[in-house]
Amino acid sequence: MTIQVRLLDQGRQTQASQVELQLATLPPLDASSRIWHRQRQLEILHAEIAACHLCVDAGYIEQSSGASGCRGRIGDRLMLIGQAPGHLSVERGFPFAGPGGRVLTSWLQRAGYPKETLYSHIYLSALTKCDPGKNSSGTGDRRPSGKEQALCRPFLFRELELLRPSAILLVGSMAIDAFLGPQRLGDVIGRQYLCNGVRLLPLPHPSGVSRWLNSGEHQQQLAAAIDILASWRGLGRKSHEIVQTPPALLGGQ
Secondary structure, three states, X not given: OEEEEEOEEOOEEOOOOEEEOOOOOOOOOOOOOOHHHHHHHHHHHHHHHHHOOHHHHOOOOOOOOHHHOOEOOOOOOEEEEEOOOOHHHHHHOOOOOOHHHHHHHHHHHHOOOOOOHHHHOEEEEEOOOOOOOEOOOOOOEOOOOHHHHHHHHHHXXXXXXXXXXXXXXXXXXXXXXXXXXXXXXXXXXXXXXXXXXXXXXXXXXXXXXXXXXXXXXXXXXXXXXXXXXXXXXXXXXXXXXXXXXXXXXXXXX
């Protein structure tokens, strides 16, 4: 399947090159369409994710924890995709249960969303659904390998197919690269992308380990992203400018 990804920069629209998407980025679907059937299928999917032990069997992680890797329901029009749940999410049983969730909540509030939005009106997911453990230096979470992402990718594809979100927040460089190909954060933060009718908004990782936001220039880019996020509160209204870079899609590697 090929689709065109367009970035609209300061009112000027140019055609991005076509890329073959292995991820079936489907157009948004009305929230009420076959809602009970889709909700039941989503519940089945969540149970499969919770029971999965493929990465344990392959020796990538010692213990599976997929139940903490996704949360939400059919009808959530906004989806958020991160890297992987951390140990606090495993302990508390839901994604972004630690400081990163508090930072995301503060960004949403700056964009005019109610405080409870992150956990009650956004579908939360990740490239991989289990805690990968700490990195070798112990300063943060380990980045899941490409092979781990490949084992989890069918779950994410099915989530996208069932949810059909209107817009997706790509949180952190791993999620951004999975959809847009390798990117510098400075080139994509503060811009939104349109893929077959679905808006994509890159955001920096909210973890305190990341130093990207220490720069004043980067804070300005985050503010621009938050302005775009604010415009999403009424997706039928005129959108912000979107920038033009062809995405690479999940799983091309």
